Amino acid sequence: MFFISQAHAESFMPPVASTFGDAFNSLYSFLVISSLIACVLVIGGFIYFAIKYRRQSENDKTAYITHNNLLEFTWSFIPFVIFMVVFAWGWIIYNDMRSFPEDALEVHVMGQKWNWNFIYKSGKESVEEMVVPVNKPVKLIITSKDVLHSFYVPAFRVKQDAIPGRYTALGFTATKKGNFQVFCAEYCGDAHSSMLAKVRVVSQDEYEQWLRQGDPYEGMSLAEVGQKIFSQRCVACHNATDQAKVGPGFKGLWQSQRTFAKAEGLVADENYIRESILNPAAKIVAGYEGRVMTSFAGQLDEKELSGIIEYLKTLK
Ligand code: HEC
Ligand SMILES: [Cu+2]
Structure with a gap:
């Protein structure tokens, strides 16, 4: 699969190809690292105290622990601060993802069992391949013909549900040329896993040329x-x-x-x-x-x- 072959050895995350990618990765790394530290402290402390204060004899009562208000306050307050940091940080990124510039290129996306259709303002339609210019804000207007689907581009760090009878939106700005895998991330039936498409990011010129190409079947029997x-x-x-x-x-x-x-x-x-x-x-x-x-x-x-x-x- 494309993003696996492209993945770099230093990271377990797919390569970043949109403006959100780095901010997203930083927040994600913070979550992983702070969770790891918390995990080590809690499990480590647990093991340490279990050994240190284990009962020494049948009527050993020295291990009864009483209150320590300062300690209890501290171990509640520090996580609270960390949670608020994660909340604010996530909110800033989310807000950024949900604000669509006026000049964004709009593409309609329709999910159906089991493929993705892309419809451009010029009336051009394409199946399983969306072509967009590099460094240009894109706004997708997403819906579904049948059941819930979810439009997911790991390299752009974006995902949005496709809901029958309703429009949802998703924005991104691609920063690298190339092909990026699209998955359906909402289980939608038998061939859910083959509900694939790709985003092809090209230069503005190539994009305009592609848009002008009338007959997608030129020269074919x-x-x-x-x-x-x-x-x-x-x-x-x-x-x-x-x-x-x-x-x-x-x-x-x-x-x-x-x-x-x-x-x-x-x-x-x-x-x-x-x-x-x-x-x-x-x-x-x-x-x-x-x-x-x-x-x-x-x-x-x-x-x-x-x-x-x-x-x-x-x-x-
Ligand atoms: C969502 C799954 C699905 C998709 C996508 C789909 N089909 Fe079907 N198709 C079926 C099922 C199920 C049947 C059998 C039931 C029936 O006859 O309607 C069938 C039956 C058929 C038959 C009759 C087959 C026979 O043995 O007599 C034809 C012809 C056909 N499909 C053509 C197509 C073509 C062409 C496409 C693509 C443009 C397509 N189908 C896409 C599910 C699908
Ligand atoms: Cu789907």
């Missing part, structure tokens, strides 16, 4: 278009082999006899595949009752639908 869509949007639930996953495997599907839970059987042709993608509930494949495929109506255009059909024809 229909079957290649289909394969690309398959690997981005269907692979969470379908295999290209005849092995079933969440849904049936695709190999051998074309021109084969299908049987359904309720509807009458048929031979898989163009119309059947199209219907399966746009209105999956119309005919539920026998043995898959109660499983849901989300409809792709409004998300795939004609070329993409034809691409998938042509791709499925190649899986004999």
Whole structure:
């Protein structure tokens, strides 16, 4: 995985690639180190006193400890001060994370089982890859199509829930060019762990160029278009082999006899595949009752639908 291969030996944390990273790491290190010191003091003291004041004989009563107000006050007050420091420090960073500059680049993010979609103001859409310029504040407006997801970029030290029926926001400024892994950090079903995407951080020029590129399938045959869509949007639930996953495997599907839970059987042709993608509930494949495929109506255009059909024809 990308961030593991990039991780430096001196740290167990992923590399930092946003403006928040260092502040976040400092606070985190403070928490780890102060917890470690507290742990050593408490456990160490515990062992020391247990040995030092252990009962020496059957009627030894010297170990009864009475009050020491100063001591008790001190061991309550010092942790209190430390907690308040952590609170204030965390609050400052949090506040910084929640303030979005006016000129931030806004990108809409939609989570769905099991991929991430990115929609730019120009209308450009991309799946599983978000491209942003380096050193430019970005504001993500996040929602979900189905269940709770969570948009998480470890290298940026940011995470935000994606909630169906509501918009949430997340901001960051990337400080390094490169590819950064996105995870879904809210368990959302079978293929949760493959709900991956990446953030590609590029120069302003490259970003503008990318934005202008109209046809993402330039120079590709229909079957290649289909394969690309398959690997981005269907692979969470379908295999290209005849092995079933969440849904049936695709190999051998074309021109084969299908049987359904309720509807009458048929031979898989163009119309059947199209219907399966746009209105999956119309005919539920026998043995898959109660499983849901989300409809792709409004998300795939004609070329993409034809691409998938042509791709499925190649899986004999
Ligand atoms: C969330 C999981 C999920 C995703 C994502 C998904 N499917 Fe499905 N798909 C299913 C399930 C479950 C079935 C079986 C139930 C049914 O027939 O609706 C199915 C059935 C199908 C069938 C009928 C298969 C057969 O054996 O007759 C086709 C064709 C199909 N899907 C195409 C696609 C394509 C193309 C994509 C990507 C654009 C896709 N699916 C994405 C879950 C999914
Ligand atoms: Cu998810």
